[in-house]
Amino acid sequence: MNDVLNQTFPLSQAASGQTVRLARIEAGKKLKHRLTELGLTPGVSLTVIQDNGGPLLVSVRDSRVALGRGMADKMFVVGD
Known part of the structure; x- marks a missing residue:
C-alpha cells in the first residue's frame, strides 16, 4: 500500500490524454460526497x-x- 501512496500525484498534474486511476481524495466530507x-x-x-x-x-464512466x-x-491518482 505504501508503494502506491508514494507513486500518487495530484490529478491536476496529469497531462491531457493521460489515463489514470483515482487512488484517494484528500478533502472534507462535502467535497468527497460531491465527487x-x-x-x-x-x-x-x-x-x-x-x-x-x-x-x-x-472522462469517467462514459461521462465528461x-x-x-x-x-x-x-484528488490523488496513479498512472493506469
Whole structure:
C-alpha cells in the first residue's frame, strides 16, 4: 500500500490524454460526497481530456466532468 501512496500525484498534474486511476481524495466530507455523486470514487479509471491551466475536463464512466483546479489538487491518482 505504501508503494502506491508514494507513486500518487495530484490529478491536476496529469497531462491531457493521460489515463489514470483515482487512488484517494484528500478533502472534507462535502467535497468527497460531491465527487462520489459524479462517479469519482477511489479505484475508478479516468482520462484527462483537456487541461488548459484552468478547470480540467475528464472522462469517467462514459461521462465528461469539469473539475476546478482546487478539486483536482485534492484528488490523488496513479498512472493506469
